[in-house]
Amino acid sequence: MTDWVSADEAMARLGVRPQTLYAYVSRGRVGAQPDPADPRRRRYRASDIDSLRARKLRSRRVADVAAAAIAWGDPVLDSAITTIADGRLYYRGRDAERLARTETLEGVARLLRGGHGVALKTAERGAPPSAETMRARAFAALAARAGTDRPARGRAPLALAAEAATLLDVLTDAVAGVTTSGAIHDRLARAWRCTPAQGEMIRRALVLLADHELNPSTFAARVAASTGASLAAASLAGLAALSGPLHGGMAARVENLAAEAREIGPAATVAGRLARGAPLPGFGHPLYPQGDPRARALFEVLQPPADLEALRVTVEAATGQKANIDFALVALARSLALPEDAPFAFFAVARCAGWIAHAMEQVSSGQVIRPRAHYVGAAPEAG
Secondary structure, three states, X not given: OOOEEOHHHHHHHHOOOHHHHXXXXXXXXXXXXXXXXXXXXEEEEHHHHHHXXXXXXXXXXXXXXXXXXXXXXXXXXXXXXXXXXXXXXXEOOEXXXXXXXXXXXXXXXXHHHOOOOOOOOOOOOOOOOOOOOHHHHHHHHHHHHHOOOOOOOOOOHHHHHHHHHHHHHHHHHHHHOOOOOOOHHHHHHHHOOOOHHHHHHHHHHHHHHOOOOOOHHHHHHHHHHHOOOOXXXXXXXXXXXXXXXXXXXXXXXXXXXXXXXXXXXXXXXXXXXXXXXXXXXXEOOOOOOOOOHHHHHHHOOOOOOHHHHHHHHHHHHHHOOOEOHHHHHHHHHHHOOOOOOHHHHHHHHHHHHHHXXXXXXXXXXXXXXXXXXXXXXXXXXXX
8 A cells, every 4th residue: 555645635634725735744744745647746645644634633632732832833822913814924913015015124113012103212322243244243232232131020111112122223233233323224235235225125024024923033032031031131042043044044055955956957956855855945834835925025026036036936836835035035135245144134133123022022921931841751760
């Protein structure tokens, strides 16, 4: 008996729609491979399908639900900040794609914090830390603030909001390498020697990246904030989580894929990776089976370089997985000839707005995030 079944058979066994099946594949819960009889179609591992079906049919204990929720699972805490619904991203109920057409990061940061839209005066800022890379300066700037700022717990919301606005400026200064005034996207555009039109692309990207529900870096920021830590400390926790290659560092993996495609051609690259079961970073997203709306919004104003466009067309045709925000950021950075690690800088500056909003929401709840571990080690010794 074959261990591979068609999409129709897989959906019938699970009782799900195509987008749900694709989500299971994206999350690594169901194996998939091209159908040898028809490369345009895919086959799905029957044993994964049956295991998933068995788990769905079993009554789930509370501990099982909690464990599954950690990885792309069920919601684990309440939040009024951001949600993803019907393939779209919403900041406090407002469509992020629409906001990206006109709003600045500062305006969206106020929205995420629950503010009424009035700009807050920020505190005086000194020169940013000295370091060779944007990433190193970002870490140094937040670490310096984390070592001196007061805890967030027990402070008035307006005081926290003013501190939040200053913190976002401090991080921008660090990434730009200079302390200046003006809108954040304009400051980055000047530092990177971009035209005003290119600055508009930067603005759009920052808005689209400002928050993304309870992603790993945001969860890390909320955990830190739940102890009453300062907004800077919570943001530093978020930055640390963001730096991993499976989160804000994903751009390097996309560049590696693009380099391989330039060397042997996109068709051979995609075919080889599919045959090896290797990933295609920059494509697909578990929360957006029909395509990442953030990438879509960037591609409205951006034409990727020829080699990246050829790669995008090839991957999408072979797998049905559309380019996501990581691929779009690499395309943007290349198109504007931005410094190395610019995609990470975009993420760090923009997502800091979300980290701060989530930190403030967590502090206001008064709850400490302290889950329990499911111990699977050696049996405790006798007393």
